Amino acid sequence: MDTITPFRPGDEIADDAELLELAHFLAGGVHPRRRSLTVTWLDADDRLLGLALPIEDVPLRPDAAALVGLGTVLRSVVDDEAPGGSAVVVLERPGDATLTADDRAWNRDLREQADAQGVRLRGFFVAAGGQVRPLALDDA
Numbered sequence: 001m002d003t004i005t006p007f008r009p010g011d012e013i014a015d016d017a018e019l020l021e022l023a024h025f026l027a028g029g030v031h032p033r034r035r036s037l038t039v040t041w042l043d044a045d046d047r048l049l050g051l052a053l054p055i056e057d058v059p060l061r062p063d064a065a066a067l068v069g070l071g072t073v074l075r076s077v078v079d080d081e082a083p084g085g086s087a088v089v090v091l092e093r094p095g096d097a098t099l100t101a102d103d104r105a106w107n108r109d110l111r112e113q114a115d116a117q118g119v120r121l122r123g124f125f126v127a128a129g130g131q132v133r134p135l136a137l138d139d140a
Contacts, residue, residue: 009050013042013088019123020134023090026052027127032092035060039070041077042122044084051077058091060102062109071113078119086122087114090132097129107135 007025012018026038037055042048053073059066074087091106103126114121124135 007048009048011048013046013048013122016134019088020125020132022048022088023123023125023127023132023134026088026090027092027125027132031130032094032127035091035093037070038090038092039074040088041082042086042088043082046086046122049077049082049085051081061105067109067113070110071117071119074114074119074121075117086120088123088125089121090125090127092127095128097126097131097133099126099133099135103135107137111137 007022013022022040026040034056035058037058039053039055040048041051055070078085078087089110091103093103107124110124111121126133126135
């Protein structure tokens with residue numbers, strides 16, 4: 001069994017390896033039974049705020065109205081708690097670890113919404129099938 005690195009508020013997420021460890025930590029287990037998103041934020045110095053927002057029962061494909069609401073939340077937290085900061089999102093879903101068109105749609109649409117809100121999305125990850133995988137902008 002792999003050990004999950006614990007993270008605490010104020011911990012610096014210095015590089016992509018630590019960002020992936022954070023995504024593993026947020027996913028808790030990588031064999032989810034339901035679709036959900038977990039969002040957390042980093043300040044302008046890439047330090048963890050210690051705030052995580054779980055969103056349960058997310059749809060297979062992103063819904064435009066829900067994306068606007070999520071973008072507003074991303075912006076509000078950055079404005080109020082972490083000016084110049086960024087967000088990290090983990091999509092957890094049942095099934096194998098193969099990336100799907102739906103995973104790519106979430107990555108693309110959430111990145112577009114974050115950009116429209118002026119929020120930097122530091123990382124988007126998919127947790128499924130025993131793995132946590134990063135998706136870059138060009139994976140959308």
